[in-house]
Amino acid sequence: xxxxxxxxxxxxxxxxxxxxxxxxxxxxxxxxxxxxxxxxxxxxxxxxxxxxxxxxxxxxxxxxxxxxxxxxxxxxxxxxxxxxxxxxxxxxxxxxxxxxxxxxxxxxxxxxxxxxxxxxxxxxxxxxxxxxxxxxxxxxxxxxxxxxxxxxxxxxxxxxxxxxxxxxxxxxxxxxxxxxxxxxxxxxxxxxxxxxxxxxxxxxxxxxxxxxxxxxxxxxxxxxxxxxxxxxxxxxxxxxxxxxxxxxxxxxxxxxxxxxxxxxxxxxxxxxxxxxxxxxxxxxxxxxxxxxxxxxxxxxxxxxxxxxxxxxxxxxxxxxxxxxxxxxxxxxxxxxxxxxxxxxx
Ligand code: TXA
Ligand code: MG
Numbered sequence: 399x400x401x402x403x404x405x406x407x408x409x410x411x412x413x414x415x416x417x418x419x420x421x422x423x424x425x426x427x428x429x430x431x432x433x434x435x436x437x438x439x440x441x442x443x444x445x446x447x448x449x450x451x452x453x454x455x456x457x458x459x460x461x462x463x464x465x466x467x468x469x470x471x472x473x474x475x476x477x478x479x480x481x482x483x484x485x486x487x488x489x490x491x492x493x494x495x496x497x498x499x500x501x502x503x504x505x506x507x508x509x510x511x512x513x514x515x516x517x518x519x520x521x522x523x524x525x526x527x528x529x530x531x532x533x534x535x536x537x538x539x540x541x542x543x544x545x546x547x548x549x550x551x552x553x554x555x556x557x558x559x560x561x562x563x564x565x566x567x568x569x570x571x572x573x574x575x576x577x578x579x580x581x582x583x584x585x586x587x588x589x590x591x592x593x594x595x596x597x598x599x600x601x602x603x604x605x606x607x608x609x610x611x612x613x614x615x616x617x618x619x620x621x622x623x624x625x626x627x628x629x630x631x632x633x634x635x636x637x638x639x640x641x642x643x644x645x646x647x648x649x650x651x652x653x654x655x656x657x658x659x660x661x662x663x664x665x666x667x668x669x670x671x672x673x674x675x676x677x678x679x680x681x682x683x684x685x686x687x688x689x690x691x692x693x694x695x696x697x698x699x700x701x702x703x704x705x706x707x708x709x710x711x712x713x714x715x716x717x718x719x720x721x722x723x724x725x726x727x728x729x730x731x732x733x734x735x736x737x738x739x740x741x742x743x
Contacts, residue, residue, distance in 0.1 A: 411568055413560070414575045416532050425539025427573050428453075433460060435549040435563045436536050437577030438528040440501045440585050440603045441705065442557040443472070443546030444571060445536070448482070451513040454545050458515070460570040463552040468518040469545040470503050470526050470586070474537035482523050482543055484509045489613050490591035496612045499529035501582050501603025505590040516545050526586055532577040548585060555640050555712065555740070558583050558705045583702035584732040589616070598622060601731040603701070622731065639739040640705075642712040646719040646741045651675055654720055655682065664717030669707065669737075671695055671724050686716070691724070691733070701729040704736060 414420035424434045431453040434445045444460065446453035448471045458465060471482050479486060479494065483506035486494070490504050508523035517523050528534060537544050548556040549563045549571075557563045560576035587602035589609060597617040598606060610616055644667075653659055654668060655678065668685040670676050672695030676688045689707055691700035711719055721737050724730045 411564070411571050412573050413564070414573055416575065416577050418535075420575065421532065421535045422539055424536045424573055424575050425541070428536070428540035428544060429542060432572040433457060433570075434536065435557075435560075435567065435571055435574040436533050436546070437530055437560070437575060437580060438472075438533045438546075439530040439580060440528070440582045441580055442549040442560065442563050443533070443544075444549035444563075444567065445472070445544040445546040447540065448472075448516055448543040448545035449511065449513065450542075451515045454513060454515045457545065457547065460567055461547060461550070461552045463547065465515070466518050467547075467552075468520055468524060469516050469547050470524040470588075471512065471516060472526050472528055472533065472537055472544040472546050474527065474534045476527070478543060479506075479525060479527075480509075482509055482512050482525055483507060487591055489596060492612055493589065493591065493596075493609065494527070497604060497608070498527040499534065500527075501529070501584075501586040502526065502609070503586040503588045503600075503602075505588065505592055505599065507592060522590075522592055524588065530577065530580075532575060536575065553639055553641055555642060555708045556585060556705050557709075558702070559709075562705070562709050579702070579706070581702060583704055583706075584729065584736060587732070593617070601735050603729065603732065605728045606731060607728060622735065623726075639742075640708070640736045641740050641742075642708050642719065644712060644716045644719050646721055646737070648721050648723050648737055648741050651722045654679060654722060657682075657684070659720075662718055665715075666718045666720065667711055667714070667716040669711070669719055669721040671700060671722055675722070685720070687714070697724075697727075697729045697733075700724065701733055704733055708740065 446457045503524050503526040505522050558580040582603040585602045587604040588600040590597040595617050665686045667687045673690045673693040676690040679688045724733045
């Protein structure tokens with residue numbers, strides 16, 4: 399079949415739209431070992447056939463990701479869970495049935511067929527069933543399970559728009575499917591379901607409150623209560639992550655208003671939760687620019703805007719960014735976690 403890219407090419411990368419013909423191309427590309435960046439409801443993922451170690455190796459190379467940081471395997475049908483997971487504890491099954499498809503990743507015992515490179519040699523595998531119709535269709539058409547980390551260079555801000563992927567990984571991948579902006583905007587919540595009491599490994603797009611409704615008790619390590627120390631449960635939870643080039647620091651809003659904190663030399667931006675706070679800081683005249691995550695102060699909107707705002711701030715080359723600590727509830731937990739780790743350069 400002749401192939402005519404519908405939008406553009408950047409370097410060797412072909413950008414596809416979301417027509418069925420394009421999604422077929424993307425699925426076939428995955429099946430033949432190529433790398434495809436694709437939209438999900440959380441962030442854009444950089445996909446490869448999870449059962450093809452060479453393809454997965456190219457993902458690590460494109461991202462410059464250390465090999466000790468395992469990938470999430472994406473499926474598009476509940477039946478496919480048994481292709482990657484050796485067993486599904488009852489508690490994990492309840493979570494999957496209640497919350498999939500959606501922004502939730504479940505750690506399960508892995509099947510031997512899943513190559514070690516995917517799981518960094520662990521005997522567990524992270525599995526996610528995304529809800530984004532484009533992601534689901536591409537995975538279905540690939541006929542395989544898709545290993546996909548966020549489609550950003552390791553340690554940099556995650557992509558919530560196709561242009562973020564094109565700008566940072568453009569020359570390194572084969573296809574990019576442009577499905578518009580991601581609705582959730584922060585990565586999936588990761589839950590380790592191999593423990594007797596399930597444990598939160600990463601706060602994310604599925605609120606903890608919702609997960610508790612299904613399984614009751616969840617272990618929440620101290621580092622997600624605002625503490626900086628404690629062991630690192632998930633290998634990818636390095637504290638320095640999501641980092642823009644500008645220096646980013648976190649403050650309570652009251653401190654941002656306090657003339658006592660003297661902003662350093664250079665151009666500075668403030669990043670606050672809502673429009674009302676932004677207006678108040680603008681009046682203070684101490685920042686070159688002030689940005690609000692959500693004009694109306696709405697948590698879902700704030701999460702969806704977070705990474706795009708950080709990308710824009712980086713593009714504008716501020717020397718420093720002073721960000722507000724958002725409240726520890728619902729998606730606020732994920733926003734605060736990402737900002738905290740962006741501050742740890
Ligand atoms: O929303 C998402 O989860 C996005 C989209 C593309 O699906 N993906 C994503 O992947 O955020 P990545 O690679 O950026 O983050 C995967 C996280 C890392 O923190 C990694 O360490 C953890 O999942 N992880 C993967 N496998 C694991 C395992 N077997 N045990 C513990 N943590 C694991
Ligand atoms: Mg990532």
